[in-house]
Amino acid sequence: MTGTLYGLGLGPGDPELLTLKAHRILRSVPVIAYPAAEGSTSLARAIAAPHLPGGQREIAIPILMSGDRAPGRAAYDSAAPVIAEHLAAGRDVAVLCEGDPFFYGSFLYLHARLADRFPTLVVPGVSSVMAAAAASRRPLSARGDVVTVLPATLPDDVLRPAIEAATSLAILKLGRHFSRVKRLLAELGLMDGAIYAERVTQGGERVRPLAETGDEAPYFAMILAYRGTEPAIRGSLA
Structure with missing residues (x-):
């Protein structure tokens, strides 16, 4: 055997x-x-x-x-x-x-x-996306919302249309791509209400509005953004 x-x-x-x-x-x-x-x-x-x-x-x-x-x-x-x-x-x-x-x-x-x-x-295990939603105290989706997960390693010409088509959005693996992705979200008008989460449930956890971050992020960081109509999700950090 x-x-x-x-x-x-x-x-x-x-x-x-x-x-x-x-x-x-x-x-x-x-x-x-x-x-x-x-x-x-x-x-x-x-x-x-x-x-x-x-x-x-x-x-x-x-x-x-x-x-x-x-x-x-x-x-x-x-x-x-x-x-x-x-x-x-x-x-x-x-x-x-x-x-x-x-x-x-x-x-x-x-x-x-x-x-x-x-x-x-x-x-199966608890994913970082679910943990980040819990830490931010903001749901990922509700009713008919569709959650889109994207790696920040994708180029802008791939990220942009995917973000534009998304309702609820998680962008992972930020690292050296953070400033580029943050700039893209600003261009698309998604900075307000977007959440930045770093090392969730680990030592050094940071969860804050994306607008309050600098231009550097570790690999184990992500952004949660929402462009749907559910008011419970549009809220910022409690």
């Missing part, structure tokens, strides 16, 4: 936002794997740390934060055989994922490499 591959959604940062199912699996598996950006500690492991029983084997997957897909592919190409060796030996492996495994999650790349050969279970 082979081991089971688990993709565990850990939520946006607060260790208490794990689901009961993720917690149970996390404490029972003999092997854990997690992404770790080069030169920094793993956020996924930090979220899971209070719940780890100790004594588990750990596989750190070094990830280069780059728009170029090649380094990321190489990291998962290298990690997949290591994880496969444990699974083939009958050891379950839990891959720790910030937020949700299939919502811009790194687990989807390991899933593509391993799920056709080993039993696999994906445990």
Whole structure:
């Protein structure tokens, strides 16, 4: 018998936002794997740390934060055989994922490499979008509103029509793209009522009106904006 591959959604940062199912699996598996950006500690492991029983084997997957897909592919190409060796030996492996495994999650790349050969279970997690809405105390949508999620890494000629067509909007992965996206939202008349959220549920959380921010933002930041007619959503921070 082979081991089971688990993709565990850990939520946006607060260790208490794990689901009961993720917690149970996390404490029972003999092997854990997690992404770790080069030169920094793993956020996924930090979220899971209070719940780890100790004594588990750990596989750190070094990830280069780059728009170029090649380094990321190489990291998962290298990690997949290591994880496969444990699974083939009958050891379950839990891959720790910030937020949700299939919502811009790194687990989807390991899933593509391993799920056709080993039993696999994906445990969903609280996404940063939901956490940001809760922290801002403003709903994402109501009634017939459609929520549009966009990565800030897209160029303006793609972002602009998508934003113009959106009712309720979340723009993720701000980082070095923040000032450009902020300028675009100002041009489209969406600054009033837009919310900026940074490191939600983590240490250093900041949630404030977008109009009150500067021109710099970390990668783990997002903007929530609304251009529909629901008055309950149009409100700013309480």
